[in-house]
Amino acid sequence: MKKTVLFSIMLLSFHVTVFAQTAFDSYKAKRDSAFQAFEKKRQTAYDSYNAKRDSAFAAYIENRWQTYLKVPGVSLPQSPKSLTKNTIVIPKINADENPDVAIIDALSNEGISQEQSVKIALEIIDSLGIDAIREGQVIGIASELTNPAKPVVVTYKVDSIETVALLQAKDNRYVYTESREKVKEIFTTYKGTVGDPISRNILPTLNAMANGTAKQGTPFSALVKKDGTGTDKIVAIDYNGVKVFSFSEGRSSALNVFYTSNGAAVIKSKYRFPLSGAYRKTSGFGIRIDPFTKQRKVHNGIDYAGMPSGSSVYTVADGEVTESAFDRLNGNYVVVKHRDGLTSYYLHLKENGIRKGTNVAAGQVIGKVGSTGRSNGPHLHLGIKKNNEWQNPEKILGTIGAPQLSGDRLQTFNTQVKEYSALFSL
Numbered sequence: 001m002k003k004t005v006l007f008s009i010m011l012l013s014f015h016v017t018v019f020a021q022t023a024f025d026s027y028k029a030k031r032d033s034a035f036q037a038f039e040k041k042r043q044t045a046y047d048s049y050n051a052k053r054d055s056a057f058a059a060y061i062e063n064r065w066q067t068y069l070k071v072p073g074v075s076l077p078q079s080p081k082s083l084t085k086n087t088i089v090i091p092k093i094n095a096d097e098n099p100d101v102a103i104i105d106a107l108s109n110e111g112i113s114q115e116q117s118v119k120i121a122l123e124i125i126d127s128l129g130i131d132a133i134r135e136g137q138v139i140g141i142a143s144e145l146t147n148p149a150k151p152v153v154v155t156y157k158v159d160s161i162e163t164v165a166l167l168q169a170k171d172n173r174y175v176y177t178e179s180r181e182k183v184k185e186i187f188t189t190y191k192g193t194v195g196d197p198i199s200r201n202i203l204p205t206l207n208a209m210a211n212g213t214a215k216q217g218t219p220f221s222a223l224v225k226k227d228g229t230g231t232d233k234i235v236a237i238d239y240n241g242v243k244v245f246s247f248s249e250g251r252s253s254a255l256n257v258f259y260t261s262n263g264a265a266v267i268k269s270k271y272r273f274p275l276s277g278a279y280r281k282t283s284g285f286g287i288r289i290d291p292f293t294k295q296r297k298v299h300n301g302i303d304y305a306g307m308p309s310g311s312s313v314y315t316v317a318d319g320e321v322t323e324s325a326f327d328r329l330n331g332n333y334v335v336v337k338h339r340d341g342l343t344s345y346y347l348h349l350k351e352n353g354i355r356k357g358t359n360v361a362a363g364q365v366i367g368k369v370g371s372t373g374r375s376n377g378p379h380l381h382l383g384i385k386k387n388n389e390w391q392n393p394e395k396i397l398g399t400i401g402a403p404q405l406s407g408d409r410l411q412t413f414n415t416q417v418k419e420y421s422a423l424f425s426l
């Protein structure tokens, strides 16, 4: 009797277990199939999105290429169909390196020979300056199918105002042309307070306007120029009822800073820029590809080019000339020891305009731009030492405008002020 009861209980428990197992299996099968259906749907949607995105991107690139290839003066050696086209994105540029290192690496990684990569980088730097090479920039490359390591056309977007530059292989070098596309400029008035992200770029100017410290939270207005590509440029500022305006002559100029409506520079510094007017920075402080050896090498200063040979070179601060000499590498050079412990070096001069032992004032002419010594064209190499160690001159000097705009520059500035004032709604 006891046995029967026990057996019945066991049987019942077996049935319950079997029932529970079946229910669970059925649930699991349903769940898996629902999951598979969902997964399939998601994958299809994802594939379709990807395909759409890829085809839109391909269409965009093709469209860009057609525009590039129509630039006047460009004649391709063969029909575009016999060319392979590729796009390369400039990767992150390391803080201690010049951008030429990144572009040369990126080009070489895409199968372009080291020799051609260096030539392409040097042509961009010669034509537009080293700051024209930026992280995220898209470079277009066209090569003949038979020779992919040597591109015949290289395109890249120079700046946010839609300037498309184009290098075409001619003989043994790349020749630079550019096409400027029309972009509608939009001006808006920004009203905010010091500390807003937009205020960061103009903080030195705000500080100068506030005679020391621009306080967090103080309201200001800015006239912002948008060029349709997401890049905003502040062209006028109203702070505590005082208005200042930006001046612009060309892509890079020591004078491209803010001035009062009378043309007086807002930021006054004891350091003066060593050049006057437009220039191109062709090499920055830090590791770069040496234009002579094509190897990575530390560059102990900044190279400025683009101004005519013979342009005046100014000392950056008051001091005493400790060297005015010539040697094989530096060419004609001048060294000035300043009272705050800095020493400045001006190399490759056409001629030295000052004798050793002379006391000089900031902004005094000490020589003329030239190409003496180890140099491949007229440029000024500016070096600055502090405690016997090379410093990045950009961090010390910044860009300093003339204390006062005058002549043709003042006239151009007055026209800009009129235009900006009319657009600035306060």
Ligand SMILES: [Zn+2]
Binding pocket: 283, 299, 301, 302, 303, 381, 382
């Ligand atoms: Zn140099």
